[in-house]
Amino acid sequence: MSLLDDARRLAATGPVCDACLGRVFADRSFGLTNAERGRSLRVAAALDDDEPFDPVDIADCWVCEGRCATFDDWAERAAESVETIEFETYQVGTRTPPLIEENERLLREEVGADPDAGEPFKMEFNREVGKRVGRLTETEVDFERPDVQFVLDVDADRVETTINSAFVYGRYRKLERDIPQTEWPCRECDGSGRQGSEPCDHCDGSGYLYDRSVEGLIAPLVEDVMDGVDAVFHGAGREDVDARMLGTGRPFVVEVKEPRRRDIDVERLESDVNAFAEGAVEVEGLRLATYEMVERVKRLDASKTYRAAVAFDDPVDADALAGALDELDGATVEQYTPQRVDHRRANLTRTREVYAMSGDLDDSTHATVEIHGAGGLYVKELVSGDDGRTEPSLAGLLGVGARVTDLDVLAVEGEDEPFEDDAYFA
Numbered sequence: 001m002s003l004l005d006d007a008r009r010l011a012a013t014g015p016v017c018d019a020c021l022g023r024v025f026a027d028r029s030f031g032l033t034n035a036e037r038g039r040s041l042r043v044a045a046a047l048d049d050d051e052p053f054d055p056v057d058i059a060d061c062w063v064c065e066g067r068c069a070t071f072d073d074w075a076e077r078a079a080e081s082v083e084t085i086e087f088e089t090y091q092v093g094t095r096t097p098p099l100i101e102e103n104e105r106l107l108r109e110e111v112g113a114d115p116d117a118g119e120p121f122k123m124e125f126n127r128e129v130g131k132r133v134g135r136l137t138e139t140e141v142d143f144e145r146p147d148v149q150f151v152l153d154v155d156a157d158r159v160e161t162t163i164n165s166a167f168v169y170g171r172y173r174k175l176e177r178d179i180p181q182t183e184w185p186c187r188e189c190d191g192s193g194r195q196g197s198e199p200c201d202h203c204d205g206s207g208y209l210y211d212r213s214v215e216g217l218i219a220p221l222v223e224d225v226m227d228g229v230d231a232v233f234h235g236a237g238r239e240d241v242d243a244r245m246l247g248t249g250r251p252f253v254v255e256v257k258e259p260r261r262r263d264i265d266v267e268r269l270e271s272d273v274n275a276f277a278e279g280a281v282e283v284e285g286l287r288l289a290t291y292e293m294v295e296r297v298k299r300l301d302a303s304k305t306y307r308a309a310v311a312f313d314d315p316v317d318a319d320a321l322a323g324a325l326d327e328l329d330g331a332t333v334e335q336y337t338p339q340r341v342d343h344r345r346a347n348l349t350r351t352r353e354v355y356a357m358s359g360d361l362d363d364s365t366h367a368t369v370e371i372h373g374a375g376g377l378y379v380k381e382l383v384s385g386d387d388g389r390t391e392p393s394l395a396g397l398l399g400v401g402a403r404v405t406d407l408d409v410l411a412v413e414g415e416d417e418p419f420e421d422d423a424y425f426a
């Protein structure tokens, strides 16, 4: 059976529009629309038969029931739904009515073709409407992670538009103590600020245990400049509430949901955040990032550098301290889950590396110690020994009780590569 014979038999099933006819042969030749394929076959058959050419009105097509005439209309509706939204990439998906899927199968059955011959209605719809959306909005199609996603629900006659999140990467310093990284809802009232009809007395009705957080000082400003509906803060780990984050800062990503603006001035945002946070928190290196940066920030193995103020229960001499620090420098320590740690975490012994450790006495019962360790190293316990749960420890080696009175994190760096990789920036 020849191509023209197949086309004749398909066309004889009833009125079939050019696109629905051509779609059966979508895998033949390139650079043609299915409508061009269908029309060409119809013309060729008319010439071959020397019969008058008989065009089909798309509205009469029994396969798509006229839907192949609606590409422009769908594209205009999709473009209208994002008129006030700034975006660079999009993707179009189509929910095909089951009746049309059935018609496509019946059409192919007529010529004994594979039920999936050519391409499905859905693919043509996605492509044809997609091309038009791109022209109307001057944006590019992206099949991976577009800024905006349209689903054309043909039966429901509705465009469903999803605006994907936008991401800003940066590093923060926390210059004051007693600021949690993320907002910390009051456990007495579950963040509601109320107990029954009364304001919660544990949090004075605020719903939060702390009135400031790193998240609260940064994320709302990013949300605001991107004109989104919500913002989520993702940190590369977190320091204790009472620890400062100094030095080169800690990587983070703010995810803004349903942003109306994406191409923002990050330098201006940086200075706005720094002005708003009034010296409690500072950000630097803000850059627009990709979706994948969230996972990178959360999962990349990172080492930490700390500076700890240590108080000893009894006087310590400089040589003994130097000797103990020398032992710990480069040591592998075993840490049983610390007593202070949330007991939802499994109790087990972890092995952690201390890459470097050094320090000096400030006076006979106080020292300042700098520690560079693998991610997950419990620094307070490395100093105190945690009643023998951490081995070796500074207290254990000195034979003197020791505890961290102040802790600063100086650096959070990827173990094998820096967080800042161009592949993760937009």
Ligand SMILES: [Zn+2]
Pocket (backbone or CB within 6 Å): 016, 017, 018, 019, 020, 021, 058, 061, 062, 063, 064, 065, 066, 067, 068
């Ligand atoms: Zn049709």
Ligand SMILES: [Zn+2]
Pocket (backbone or CB within 6 Å): 186, 187, 188, 189, 190, 191, 192, 193, 194, 200, 201, 202, 203, 204, 205, 206, 207, 208
């Ligand atoms: Zn409360």
